[in-house]
């Protein structure tokens with residue numbers, strides 16, 4: 080991966096033991112992540128582990144880097160295309176009214192984007208607010224395996240991909 084001058088990024092191999100998101104990327108690329116949706120160009124797309132809003136996905140940079148603003152322009156262009164491709168698929172799969180994009184890094188510094196479909200109430204109680212203003216029990220509700228599988232299949236179909244492994 081080409082990095083901007085001054086970048087503090089290290090390779091996934093060097094950081095993989097310490098970084099949970101590097102581990103998620105490795106599991107996804109090995110076909111072992113239960114929430115895997117798709118491998119894109121510079122990133123992998125997973126369903127978020129909590130589904131208060133069906134289709135909430137997370138786009139993880141394949142390589143370990145901790146600051147989006149220090150990525151090389153070429154990488155940013157590739158991951159931005161991945162993000163929009165993922166958002167179009169989430170929109171097509173869910174029929175959402177809007178897509179939110181969030182790159183925070185406060186909890187997991189490995190560069191990643193939340194791709195969050197937003198809906199009208201009552202499904203989405205406060206569609207004009209960021210999702211993180213919602214109560215923890217709403218945010219951290221997990222997801223049933225059958226629901227996850229159904230959503231993953233819809234997003235994969237919208238990406239033009241078949242069933243997992245196809």
Ligand SMILES: [Zn+2]
Pocket residue numbers: 094098099100101102142143144189
């Ligand atoms: Zn990492």
